[in-house]
Amino acid sequence: xxxxxxxxxxxxxxxxxxxxxxxxxxxVAVATHLRTCERHxxxxxxxxxxxxxxxxxxxxxxxxxxxxxxxxxxxxxxTPRVMHRPLIARPAAxxxxxxxxxxxxxxxxxxxxxxxxxxxxxxxxxxxxTWQKSIQQFFIGTNVQTLPVKFTDQFANDQATMYVVNDxxxxxxxxLPTLSGDQVYxxxxxxxxxEVMPGSSFKTDANGMGVWAWQRxxxxxxxxxxxxxxxxxxxxxxQGPLVLKVQF
Amino acid sequence: MDDSALVALVARRDANALSELYDRYSRLVYSLALxxxxxRNLAEEIVLDSFYSVWRAxxxxxxxxxxxxxxxxxxxxxxxxxxxxxxxxxxxGTAVELDDSLKxxxxxxxxEMVDMLRQRExxxxxxxxxxxxxxxxxxxxxxxGLTQQEIAVKTSTxxxxxxxxxxxxxxKMRDELRRTQDDQNI
Numbered sequence: 001x002x003x004x005x006x007x008x009x010x011x012x013x014x015x016x017x018x019x020x021x022x023x024x025x026x027x028v029a030v031a032t033h034l035r036t037c038e039r040h041x042x043x044x045x046x047x048x049x050x051x052x053x054x055x056x057x058x059x060x061x062x063x064x065x066x067x068x069x070x071x072x073x074x075x076x077x078x079t080p081r082v083m084h085r086p087l088i089a090r091p092a093a094x095x096x097x098x099x100x101x102x103x104x105x106x107x108x109x110x111x112x113x114x115x116x117x118x119x120x121x122x123x124x125x126x127x128x129x130t131w132q133k134s135i136q137q138f139f140i141g142t143n144v145q146t147l148p149v150k151f152t153d154q155f156a157n158d159q160a161t162m163y164v165v166n167d168x169x170x171x172x173x174x175x176l177p178t179l180s181g182d183q184v185y186x187x188x189x190x191x192x193x194x195e196v197m198p199g200s201s202f203k204t205d206a207n208g209m210g211v212w213a214w215q216r217x218x219x220x221x222x223x224x225x226x227x228x229x230x231x232x233x234x235x236x237x238x239q240g241p242l243v244l245k246v247q248f
Numbered sequence: 249m250d251d252s253a254l255v256a257l258v259a260r261r262d263a264n265a266l267s268e269l270y271d272r273y274s275r276l277v278y279s280l281a282l283x284x285x286x287x288r289n290l291a292e293e294i295v296l297d298s299f300y301s302v303w304r305a306x307x308x309x310x311x312x313x314x315x316x317x318x319x320x321x322x323x324x325x326x327x328x329x330x331x332x333x334x335x336x337x338x339x340x341g342t343a344v345e346l347d348d349s350l351k352x353x354x355x356x357x358x359x360e361m362v363d364m365l366r367q368r369e370x371x372x373x374x375x376x377x378x379x380x381x382x383x384x385x386x387x388x389x390x391x392x393g394l395t396q397q398e399i400a401v402k403t404s405t406x407x408x409x410x411x412x413x414x415x416x417x418x419x420k421m422r423d424e425l426r427r428t429q430d431d432q433n434i
Contacts, residue, residue: 077263
């Protein structure tokens with residue numbers, strides 16, 4: 001588990017972060033710190049062009065062979081002009097269709113309720129996107145993937161991003177309820193055959209923020225990561241409410 | 249047409265705009281790729297992949313976060329480092345003969361490119377004035393993709409010292425480049 005890092009740790013990690021030679025969990029921790037620390041955000045902004053300029057110190061080679069450009073142009077002509085994600089993955093995209101259905105068929109209250117759900121989903125999606133972008137703007141590594149995090153209704157106003165590099169995953173959260181006593185957030189791995197394997201537990205800081213990293217189980221059947229709110233650590237089966245889940 | 253306008257056109261799937269960007273920067277990308285992987289065929293693949301990434305991701309380029317060329321070189325560098333890690337080969341230097349005689353005065357082309365190559369001379373000058381251990385640590389991290397721990401092992405240096413060298417090296421570069429920029433503005 002990675003704690004939220006302070007300025008002293010950020011001082012130490014930032015240069016390596018700028019050069020993209022940190023492990024994913026350290027990189028996520030720095031990215032999360034940058035989001036809230038103006039001093040380091042300023043340092044990041046002034047160092048970014050310096051790191052970029054290192055590329056210019058490479059000895060100048062000749063032009064690459066002309067065949068490479070021809071291959072590039074062939075390759076781009078074979079790609080679709082517009083690439084859309086599947087409509088079902090973007091619930092907000094259904095809104096205009098639903099509104100049109102209301103007008104056409106007058107299905108009244110039911111459709112309005114559905115439209116309201118879509119609006120709520122849109123608002124949540126917007127919040128998530130803003131939160132994710134606010135961290136990603138400091139994330140230089142291009143080999144890092146992000147996965148959508150689905151919160152349960154009780155925690156619908158919270159925000160999180162899941163970063164994945166190969167078999168390492170790191171979760172950055174914001175706004176989770178403050179824990180009391182022995183309460184912990186507990187990680188669980190869920191297999192395709194519904195077997196549950198406990199992962200580690202973690203606590204958030206006073207603002208409900210935190211960054212944690214895990215190694216995915218070697219068994220590739222474990223495709224879902226779930227987080228529950230538990231009254232104690234060390235459980236072998238989940239007992240508390242589900243907070244969020246991520247599908248790999 | 250400046251780089252930002254060309255990237256905006258690429259985002260709208262304008263192949264001619266991508267071709268123009270390629271003509272401007274493929275040599276720089278190729279140079280960086282060769283410096284990292286030290287092998288021509290691999291470097292050519294990296295050039296191809298980098299510009300294909302520009303084609304796919306041009307819509308996500310945000311000018312406020314930096315210049316296009318910085319973004320492009322970052323894409324190319326990551327691609328090259330990935331290749332290096334995949335092969336587990338870490339060349340000390342380039343394995344090919346490079347033409348290092350290109351000077352700003354010999355260039356024709358867009359102002360941005362001339363500026364950039366002028367900046368290249370400045371960067372190399374600044375790097376050459378860094379203490380050798382700091383310059384080496386920066387190069388091992390940037391071109392070799394080595395973590396601080398790996399640099400410590402490779403150079404038989406305590407980890408804390410490596411961290412300090414990288415930090416001081418970057419800060420000195422920043423200060424020196426600022427000073428040079430101020431001198432040019434006088």
